[in-house]
Amino acid sequence: xxxxLVVDDERDIRHLYAAExxxxxxxxxxxxxxxxxxxxxxxxxxxxIVLDIQMKGESGLHILQKIVKQKSDLPVILCxxxxxxxxxxxxxxxxxxxxxxxxxxxLKQEIKRLLEKKSKT
Amino acid sequence: xxxSCCWNKEQIAVExxxxxxxxxxxxxxxxxxxxxxxxxxxxxxxxxxxxxxxxLDGLAGLFPYAIEELLAxxxxxxxxxxxxxxxxxxxxxxxxxxxxxxxxVDMDEVIAMALTAVTAGQGFGxxxxxxxxxxxxxxxxxxxxxxxxxxxxxxxxxxQEIAERDLTLRELARHFFEEKMAAERERFRDLLxxxxxxxxxxxxxxxxxxxxxxxxxxTDLLREPHLTREQAEALGVRELILVPLISKNRRIGLLxxxxxxxxxxxxxxxxxxLETFALPxxxxxxxxxxxxxxxxxxxxxxxxxxxxxxxxxxxLRMEKMALVGKIASNIAHSIRNPLTIIGGFARSLIxxxxxDDQKRRxxxxxxxxxxxxxxxxxxxxSYSESLHPTLDLWDVNQLVTGVYAGMQExxxxxxxxxxxxxxxxLPLVHxxxxxxxxxxxxxxxxxxxxxxxxxxxxxxTRRVDDQLHLTLKDSGSGMSAxxxxxxxxxxxxxxxxxxxxxLSLCAxxxxxxxxxxxxxxxxxxxxxxxxxxxxxxxGTT
Numbered sequence: 001x002x003x004x005l006v007v008d009d010e011r012d013i014r015h016l017y018a019a020e021x022x023x024x025x026x027x028x029x030x031x032x033x034x035x036x037x038x039x040x041x042x043x044x045x046x047x048x049i050v051l052d053i054q055m056k057g058e059s060g061l062h063i064l065q066k067i068v069k070q071k072s073d074l075p076v077i078l079c080x081x082x083x084x085x086x087x088x089x090x091x092x093x094x095x096x097x098x099x100x101x102x103x104x105x106x107l108k109q110e111i112k113r114l115l116e117k118k119s120k121t
Numbered sequence: 122x123x124x125s126c127c128w129n130k131e132q133i134a135v136e137x138x139x140x141x142x143x144x145x146x147x148x149x150x151x152x153x154x155x156x157x158x159x160x161x162x163x164x165x166x167x168x169x170x171x172x173x174x175x176x177l178d179g180l181a182g183l184f185p186y187a188i189e190e191l192l193a194x195x196x197x198x199x200x201x202x203x204x205x206x207x208x209x210x211x212x213x214x215x216x217x218x219x220x221x222x223x224x225x226v227d228m229d230e231v232i233a234m235a236l237t238a239v240t241a242g243q244g245f246g247x248x249x250x251x252x253x254x255x256x257x258x259x260x261x262x263x264x265x266x267x268x269x270x271x272x273x274x275x276x277x278x279x280x281q282e283i284a285e286r287d288l289t290l291r292e293l294a295r296h297f298f299e300e301k302m303a304a305e306r307e308r309f310r311d312l313l314x315x316x317x318x319x320x321x322x323x324x325x326x327x328x329x330x331x332x333x334x335x336x337x338x339x340t341d342l343l344r345e346p347h348l349t350r351e352q353a354e355a356l357g358v359r360e361l362i363l364v365p366l367i368s369k370n371r372r373i374g375l376l377x378x379x380x381x382x383x384x385x386x387x388x389x390x391x392x393x394x395l396e397t398f399a400l401p402x403x404x405x406x407x408x409x410x411x412x413x414x415x416x417x418x419x420x421x422x423x424x425x426x427x428x429x430x431x432x433x434x435x436x437l438r439m440e441k442m443a444l445v446g447k448i449a450s451n452i453a454h455s456i457r458n459p460l461t462i463i464g465g466f467a468r469s470l471i472x473x474x475x476x477d478d479q480k481r482r483x484x485x486x487x488x489x490x491x492x493x494x495x496x497x498x499x500x501x502x503s504y505s506e507s508l509h510p511t512l513d514l515w516d517v518n519q520l521v522t523g524v525y526a527g528m529q530e531x532x533x534x535x536x537x538x539x540x541x542x543x544x545x546x547l548p549l550v551h552x553x554x555x556x557x558x559x560x561x562x563x564x565x566x567x568x569x570x571x572x573x574x575x576x577x578x579x580x581x582t583r584r585v586d587d588q589l590h591l592t593l594k595d596s597g598s599g600m601s602a603x604x605x606x607x608x609x610x611x612x613x614x615x616x617x618x619x620x621x622x623x624l625s626l627c628a629x630x631x632x633x634x635x636x637x638x639x640x641x642x643x644x645x646x647x648x649x650x651x652x653x654x655x656x657x658x659x660g661t662t
Contacts, residue, residue, distance in 0.1 A: 010458055016465040023472075081457035100457055102464020102491045 002115060003027045005046045007037045007063065008079075009055035013100075017050060020104050021111070034058030041067070046074060048114060050107070051094070053080040064094055075114040079107060125172075126165040128156060138163075161188045211394060214238070218398070221294065222405035226412040233298035235402045236268035239378055241293055245394055248382040251309075253316060253327060254374040254406070260320045262327055262375060264313025266306060268297075270382055315355050316377075330363045331375050336399075337363045338392050360387055364395045366403040373403045442629070449501040457498055464491030503559060514549040515557075517582050517589055517654070524561045525580070531566075536575030543582045550589055550654045552634055560627040564593050564650050567624060571597025571648060584656070591652040600642040 004026045006017045014030040021028045029044065031037035034057060037049075049067065053060035064076055078094040096110040127133045131152050135141065140159050141148050148155040160166045167188075173181045221234045232252060239250035249269030256263045297305075306313075318325045323332065326347040330337050339345055339361050342353045358379040366373040376399060380387060467487040474481045525539065532539050568578055576596040583590045631638045635655055642648040 010462070012462040012466075013458065016462055016469070019469055020465065023469075081454045081461070100461045101495055102461050102468060102488070103495075104465060104468070 001025075001027045002047045003029070003044070004048050004050065004111070005037065005040060005044075006030045006050045007032075007034075007055075007060070008050075008052040009033060009057070010052075013052070017104075017107075020108070021050075024108060024111075026111075034063045037063060038066070041071070047118070048075045048077065048111060050077050050079050050111070053078055073118070075118055077107065077110050077114065124169045126160070126163065126169050128152075128160045128163075128166050128169070161191060215398065215401075219401045222401050225405065226409050228406070228409040228413055229302055230294075230298050231402075231405045231409045232266050233268075233302055234294040235376075235398075235405070236266060237294040237297050238398065239376070239395065240268050245378070245391060245398070247378040247387070247391065248380045249378065251313075251316065251377040252374060253318075253377070255320065255331075255372050262318045262320055262331065264309075264316040265374070267309035267313060268305060312355055315352060327363070327375050331365045331372050334365055334367055336365065336392055336396050338387065338389075339363070357381060362387055362392050362395060364392075364399045366399050366406065368403040368407040371407065373406050376402070453498045453501045456494070460491055460494055460498070464488060464495070467491065513551065513554065515552050515554050516549055517547060517552075517591060518543045518545075520552070520554065520557055521561065521580055521582065521591070524558050524565070527558075528562065528565055531569060532578070535569045535572065537569060537572055538575075538577050540577065540579045541581075542579065544584060547582060547584055547589060548656050551657055552654065553630075556630045557634070560630045560652070561591075561593070563624060563627045568593065568595035568597060568648065571595055571599070576647075585653075587656050589654040589656055591654065592649060593652075594647065594649040596647045599644040599646050599648055600640075601644055605640055605642050 002025075004021055006014055006021070006028060008014050008017070008030070009032050011032065014032065018028040018030050029040055029046075031040055033055065037051075040046075051060045051064060051067075060078065060080070064078065067074060067076060075095045077096045077098055079098045079100060081100045095114050098107045098110055101107075127137045130137075132150050133155075135146065135149065138149075138155075138159065140163060141155075145158075148158060167185070170181055170184055218234060218238045222231060225231050225234070236250045236252060239245050239247055249267065251267040252265045253262050254265040255261075316327075318327050320328060322328050324347055326337075326339075326345060329347060341359050342348065342356060342361050343359060345353065356377075356379070358381045361377060361379045364376045364378075366376055376395065378387075378391075378395060464487065467484050470484050471481065471488060474484060521541065521543065525541065529539075565578070572578075572595055578596075579592075579594045581590075581592045581594075583592070628638055631652060637653040639651040639653065640648065641651075
């Protein structure tokens with residue numbers, strides 16, 4: 001079963017994303033901080049990560065850089081309320097960039113697209 | 122012997138002395154005055170004196186010596202008196218001239234005054250004055266101005282005019298300065314051009330006179346070796362004086378004067394007076410020229426200052442806009458997370474709520490309103506991100522058809538007919554496709570709202586010189602002049618809903634593209650938006 005990790009410091013966002021993505025048939029773990037995410041990543045193999053950028057503590061862009069170094073084949077979707085991060089060079093490391101919206105269609109499409117792309121390679 | 126004359130009579134009759142005129146008949150009754158004023162100069166008295174010689178122990182023989190001396194002294198007195206009169210007139214005149222010279226900072230007024238003074242009867246009374254000025258930039262001694270009759274026949278007319286007007290020197294100069302200066306300059310143009318000499322021509326009479334700082338009185342110009350034949354002939358005189366104009370060792374120019382009309386010989390006094398006069402003239406000319414430069418400098422600085430101020434205002438405006446953008450973006454971001462959660466859960470709920478459930482309407486409401494808020498947020502964020510467009514070469518016609526395709530449904534719903542009039546083979550232009558598409562959509566949405574009952578929307582593309590014009594014309598309600606003015610200000614909206622950012626964002630985007638947005642509108646007669654894009658080199662299809 002495809003396993004996703006959602007990293008966001010807002011509990012309700014984590015609940016929402018987990019519920020919606022589980023509905024789509026994915027197995028979803030959530031992490032509220034960079035440390036939590038790092039721990040989970042060590043214990044568990046994931047197919048894709050949905051990562052918030054602006055969080056209390058470690059920033060998503062920082063976590064992204066560590067992930068890219070350690071697991072370069074793990075697709076990451078940056079998911080943020082700040083569309084301006086598109087202009088931050090380090091966000092280019094991510095495979096996709098989705099601006100948060102109550103309509104999760106775009107996020108789901110991106111997940112699907114990246115997983116398909118990954119399965120082909 | 123009896124005297125043949127009347128000197129020994131106490132009183133005489135008119136016919137007895139031919140030297141007494143009607144106006145000094147009192148002398149007929151006063152022997153002493155008659156003797157002093159008339160008899161001692163009378164040839165008949167001298168005749169009598171000679172006849173008496175020897176009869177009066179030789180005393181009468183000495184008398185003629187005394188008379189001779191007396192007459193000489195009288196003449197000397199007369200000449201001194203007239204000299205004194207000339208001097209005092211000269212001083213009065215110089216005072217009058219120097220007053221004007223000291224108070225004026227206008228180059229032409231100073232020169233008009235100076236040259237009028239040289240030529241006017243009340244002044245030095247020379248026929249013609251010519252001024253050559255040092256042009257430092259061109260290294261020239263340049264014929265600048267001349268005053269006087271150009272030809273003999275003109276002289277009579279000018280002097281008559283002066284006499285008729287009965288003007289003071291000052292009035293004369295002012296009249297001249299105000300009414301005649303331009304015409305005079307034109308009248309002497311050829312002569313002035315001919316008299317101009319390069320300062321490097323050290324051998325030339327004019328340059329030499331100026332360099333040696335001494336005046337010259339030339340009595341035969343045609344024999345003067347240091348002047349070209351052409352110049353000498355053009356001057357048309359034999360006698361000429363040249364006075365250098367010097368201010369604190371700086372060479373200002375050269376003053377030439379002559380009596381071209383009446384041919385009166387120029388005296389040493391004429392030269393001396395002009396030399397004295399040259400000093401205040403030099404100062405005045407230099408001051409006027411400095412003032413002129415100062416004025417120019419001042420204008421330049423004022424202009425620079427104005428531009429600086431404009432730039433500062435522009436910076437201030439931009440800072441304000443940036444701040445507005447920043448605030449808007451911060452607010453938007455703080456709202457986006459809770460909005461995502463509210464709307465997201467509402468959407469989840471809908472999926473598990475049956476169609477006939479009463480609660481479904483409420484949840485749908487939440488979803489709809491959340492979506493609306495998110496749309497506003499997106500607009501606000503686009504606004505704050507509109508500062509840096511990513512430019513690329515695009516075909517504007519493709520952009521228009523792309524936007525049209527995306528909005529086709531909206532046009533149908535609004536019952537708006539859409540007409541495209543695209544000029545083929547347009548050059549490519551540098552635009553940020555997404556931003557420009559947003560811009561077109563904003564304008565088109567605006568147009569749709571202006572045509573609630575349907576209408577006609579025309580889009581045309583044209584190449585106009587080095588610009589590409591994109592015209593969007595609607596047949597809607599149009600805008601008032603006031604609305605038109607404020608249309609591109611941020612957060613302005615006549616709509617009840619929305620953030621009002623559409624057109625201001627559009628203006629901002631176009632600004633970032635270096636493009637112009639023109640809006641023409643008449644209430645009831647529709648609105649035309651024109652986007653003028655620059656065509657850069659290399660952008661051809």
